[in-house]
Amino acid sequence: MERMAKYVVTAIGKSVRKIALLRGGSGSALPGLFVEKIDPRFISDSLAPLPHGVVVISGTNGKTTTTKMVVELLESQGLKVFTNRTGSNFTRGVAAALLGDIDASGKLTADIAVLELDEAHAVHFVKTVSPRYSLFLNVMRDQLDRFGEIDTTADFLHTVARATTSGIIINRDDPRLTSENFLGDLGSEVKTYGVDSSLLSLFPSDDTLRGGDGAQSDHPLNDDVALVSVNGNHATLSFDGAAHDVTLQLKGVYNILNSVGAVALTRQILGEKLDTNKMLEALERVTPAFGRGETLIIDGQPCDLVLVKNPSGFRLSLSSFDPAGFATMIAINDNYADGRDMSWLWDVEFDNLSASGVDAVTGMRAYDMALRLNYDDITIGHVDTSIQSALDAFIASHAGKPKRIYCTYTAMLDIRKRLSKLTTVEVVR
Amino acid sequence: MTDIAPIRLLQLYPNDMNIYGDWGNTLVVMKRLERRGYTVELLSYNPGDTFPANIDLIVGGGGQDSGQARIEEDLHKIAPQLKAMAEDSVPMLLICGLYQLFGHYFQTREGRRIDGIGVLDVTTLGGNERLIGNIVTTSAEFGEIIGYENHSGLTTLGSGAKPFGKILKGAGNNGKDESEGARYKNVIGTYLHGSLLPKNPKVADFLIHHALVRKFGSIDIEMLDDQLADDARRIALKRPR
Numbered sequence: 047m048e049r050m051a052k053y054v055v056t057a058i059g060k061s062v063r064k065i066a067l068l069r070g071g072s073g074s075a076l077p078g079l080f081v082e083k084i085d086p087r088f089i090s091d092s093l094a095p096l097p098h099g100v101v102v103i104s105g106t107n108g109k110t111t112t113t114k115m116v117v118e119l120l121e122s123q124g125l126k127v128f129t130n131r132t133g134s135n136f137t138r139g140v141a142a143a144l145l146g147d148i149d150a151s152g153k154l155t156a157d158i159a160v161l162e163l164d165e166a167h168a169v170h171f172v173k174t175v176s177p178r179y180s181l182f183l184n185v186m187r188d189q190l191d192r193f194g195e196i197d198t199t200a201d202f203l204h205t206v207a208r209a210t211t212s213g214i215i216i217n218r219d220d221p222r223l224t225s226e227n228f229l230g231d232l233g234s235e236v237k238t239y240g241v242d243s244s245l246l247s248l249f250p251s252d253d254t255l256r257g258g259d260g261a262q263s264d265h266p267l268n269d270d271v272a273l274v275s276v277n278g279n280h281a282t283l284s285f286d287g288a289a290h291d292v293t294l295q296l297k298g299v300y301n302i303l304n305s306v307g308a309v310a311l312t313r314q315i316l317g318e319k320l321d322t323n324k325m326l327e328a329l330e331r332v333t334p335a336f337g338r339g340e341t342l343i344i345d346g347q348p349c350d351l352v353l354v355k356n357p358s359g360f361r362l363s364l365s366s367f368d369p370a371g372f373a374t375m376i377a378i379n380d381n382y383a384d385g386r387d388m389s390w391l392w393d394v395e396f397d398n399l400s401a402s403g404v405d406a407v408t409g410m411r412a413y414d415m416a417l418r419l420n421y422d423d424i425t426i427g428h429v430d431t432s433i434q435s436a437l438d439a440f441i442a443s444h445a446g447k448p449k450r451i452y453c454t455y456t457a458m459l460d461i462r463k464r465l466s467k468l469t470t471v472e473v474v475r
Numbered sequence: 476m477t478d479i480a481p482i483r484l485l486q487l488y489p490n491d492m493n494i495y496g497d498w499g500n501t502l503v504v505m506k507r508l509e510r511r512g513y514t515v516e517l518l519s520y521n522p523g524d525t526f527p528a529n530i531d532l533i534v535g536g537g538g539q540d541s542g543q544a545r546i547e548e549d550l551h552k553i554a555p556q557l558k559a560m561a562e563d564s565v566p567m568l569l570i571c572g573l574y575q576l577f578g579h580y581f582q583t584r585e586g587r588r589i590d591g592i593g594v595l596d597v598t599t600l601g602g603n604e605r606l607i608g609n610i611v612t613t614s615a616e617f618g619e620i621i622g623y624e625n626h627s628g629l630t631t632l633g634s635g636a637k638p639f640g641k642i643l644k645g646a647g648n649n650g651k652d653e654s655e656g657a658r659y660k661n662v663i664g665t666y667l668h669g670s671l672l673p674k675n676p677k678v679a680d681f682l683i684h685h686a687l688v689r690k691f692g693s694i695d696i697e698m699l700d701d702q703l704a705d706d707a708r709r710i711a712l713k714r715p716r
Contacts, residue, residue: 187494195494195539380714386609387623388711389668392499410714413707417673420703421499421506429703431710 052152055085059145077145078138089137090174091152092144098125098158098315100175102210104168104203105183105217107359108304110335111296112183113162115308120158122328123316128156136167158315165202172209180210181311183304185222186358187390200228210234213314217307218267219249229265237270239310241303245276248299248365271310276302283309292326295333297350298366300359305329344441344465349449353458355384357393363452364394369402373444376419377433377457378409384454388414396422403427405444408436409457433460441468481514482686483527487535490521491545492572495625497536499670500568503679504534511697513687522549526556530565532686533557537571537626537668547589550576554592561594564689566661566682570671574656574664575599575628595657595664596635597648599628608716610667612640612647612655617677619643620655621711622667630666632657639665644716661685674708676701 063077081088093100103113117127130143140161148154163171185200200222207214211234216223218240223229229236241249271285279294281302294305312325334340342349352367354360380386388411396404396419403425407416412431419426430436440449453461486493486501505515518527522545538546557577561567575581578597581589585601610624620640629649632638638648639656647655647666656665663678665671672679680696687694 197539197541386714387495387625387668389496389499389623389670392496392502392670392673411707411710413703413710414674417703417707418499421502421673429706 050085052085052088052091053150055081055088056145056148056150056152059088059141060150063142063145078136078140078142081141081145082138087174089141089144089171092148092154093159093175096128096154096156096159099178099212100159100161101311101315102161102163102168102171102177102180102206103183103311104163104165104180104206106165106186106199106356107362108183108300109162109164111301111339112181112304112308113160114335115305115329115332116160116181116311118328118332119308119312119325120160120315122324123312123319123321125157126155128154128159130161136164137171140171163206165199168206169202172206177206177210178212179215179311179315180206181215181307182207182217182220182223183307184217184220184358187356187393196222204228207232207234207236213237215239215270215307215311215314217303218269219246224265224267226265236268237310237314238267239271239273239306240269241273241306242275245273248276249303249362270313271306273303273306281305285309285313286322290322290326292330294330297334297339298352298363300362300366301334301339305332342465344449344468345445347446347448349451349465351458351461352450352452353455354452355454357390360390360394360452364396364398367450369399369450371448372402372450373405373440373447374399374402375406375408375436375440375449375451376404376415377436377451377453377461378407378411378415379454379457379460380411381456384456391415391418394418396424399424406430406436406440408433408440409454412436433457434464437461437464438468479513480690481516482508482690483516483518483529483531484508485518485520485527485530485533487520487533487569487573488522488538488542488546488550489519489536491542492536492538494537494539494542495571495623495668496670497534497570497668500536500570500672500679501534503670503672503676504532504682507676507679507683507699510699520553522546526553530560531690532682533560533565533567533569535567535569535573537573539572543572543576543589547576550592551590557592558594561660561662564661564685566685566689567594567663568671568678568682569595569662569664570668571626571666574666575630577662577664578630578657579633581628594662595659596633597630597657597664598633599630602627602629606646606650606666608645609711609714610645610647610655611643611712612645612667613643614638614640617675617681619708619712620667620671620678621674621708622665622669622671624655624666625668626666630657635659639663669711674704674711676704 059081062080117129120127130139182203214236218238274284275282283290340351352363405427407429412429416429508515569577576591577594578591579593581599583601605627607625612620636657638654642653
């Protein structure tokens with residue numbers, strides 16, 4: 047097929063997007079796939095003219111929230127930022143987001159693109175677009191049924207790092223990212239961020255899960271930003287030889303660590319031009335991304351939705367939140383987007399819930415979850431595979447009490463959908 | 476039963492061969508013994524350790540290629556003990572990577588041959604695609620065995636091993652001969668994660684029963700309430716590959 051003119055592709059793509067939106071879709075997958083098909087260079091051509099280039103954020107846990115942070119930190123510096131806000135982190139999601147933002151001639155009005163990319167799609171993406179900067183958060187066990195094994199995931203990120211032209215930011219506490227294998231042959235400058243050694247116990251990695259030693263890096267590192275203390279959502283970051291105290295809107299220690307990565311990346315991009323105070327003020331204002339640690343209000347009571355999708359994330363969430371005073375529900379689905387393998391539940395320890403018990407267990411794999419809790423001797427209230435009826439009963443029997451729901455991705459979508467029918471859902475920070 | 480000797484349960488290489496919920500198998504063996512009034516002494520063996528004596532039951536897991544490389548040499552050092560224990564009917568459960576290394580050898584796609592310890596009469600060749608998804612097999616002794624497979628190695632059984640199960644859904648040892656896993660005496664090797672034992676309590680109790688018989692002579696093991704496992708099995712059977 048002859049290559050179509052950009053404005054033709056744009057016009058057709060925008061129409062497909064409009065139709066997809068009218069039909070009630072998110073507007074991300076179908077139109078994106080469509081333009082990728084009719085114009086494989088659509089993404090690279092649209093992004094090429096951006097004066098500050100393209101930034102890729104990848105890793106197993108925290109991509110969506112970290113991307114949102116980086117976007118807001120860059121905006122605080124006066125930059126106009128393009129991003130794939132829909133959380134659709136495949137290349138087709140980038141194409142769809144572009145269709146929403148480009149004008150009729152196909153031009154994107156932005157200074158910089160900050161893109162969250164799934165590890166495997168990031169490899170595909172860098173074949174046509176060389177990121178100027180990349181930020182790698184972590185490599186953890188996640189959806190291994192898709193990538194095979196965790197070392198493969200690290201190889202994907204290594205490919206992205208090699209394609210990066212100006213600067214790479216990595217989490218120094220992830221042994222797969224700081225190994226000689228990963229860092230040895232990179233062309234661009236690498237800077238790291240991480241936590242003070244006194245805080246390492248707050249961040250268990252897959253390698254230290256069963257008494258293994260977290261491997262020490264065999265490559266010299268160039269530390270830029272460190273997290274030196276955490277107390278609830280108060281944190282102290284250290285960079286430029288000074289300590290900076292911040293109070294975040296985001297909950298959970300993992301979000302605090304991701305904010306350290308976001309700061310390191312922003313420092314790298316802005317360099318001398320950075321207004322540190324404005325950046326830190328913006329950091330304090332960042333709220334969770336859709337479905338990631340949101341708090342909703344149901345019948346006047348807060349309800350935390352905590353997205354869990356892999357053992358390390360689930361463990362971190364459990365250790366971040368005190369269950370006392372909360373009614374707790376766990377919702378586990380096994381759709382493709384959640385991962386079909388239930389093995390991961392056995393790599394999470396639920397001791398944190400032993401005093402409070404779990405009031406309700408739901409989702410397609412509710413009984414797998416209940417079985418898991420039973421072997422940790424956790425008291426279980428109600429087990430029901432139907433999210434709809436389980437949620438109704440959970441809300442009815444715990445009126446007047448704050449609630450917390452740990453849920454996999456598609457379970458979270460089901461829960462939000464049901465909640466919107468039951469009550470006017472108000473999203474608070 | 477506090478006056479009787481504790482059951483010595485050994486996790487083999489938990490630092491390097493421990494992925495996709497292998498802890499679930501250890502936990503289930505431990506809890507099912509404790510719920511029957513036994514005390515359990517949970518031991519770990521990692522490369523370089525002194526191999527513990529008087530072990531009653533061994534559980535070992537899967538690993539990535541890098542993990543397998545780290546234990547390869549050490550495994551051969553303890554091979555004589557492991558072989559003697561297998562001959563002596565010690566129950567063992569080996570998942571995925573350790574299943575392969577308990578066979579004669581694993582030959583990678585590049586042709587590199589990693590020698591196993593030959594407890595099980597099986598050989599494995601590296602394959603081109605990963606065999607991934609929900610899997611159901613059946614055996615006369617255990618009924619339907621339910622799990623999740625994720626491997627690229629293709630395993631073939633010799634005459635000295637019998638399959639752990641026959642495939643009802645999924646690929647199994649090699650995607651061709653309908654066999655899954657291998658057994659020799661009380662040793663079970665299998666590709667099933669899930670974790671395997673929580674949703675297959677009959678397999679857990681087989682291992683426990685033989686550990687108790689070896690240690691204490693003839694024994695009746697008490698039934699436990701497995702309603703949650705039954706419900707989880709019922710749902711798992713209906714899920715897509």
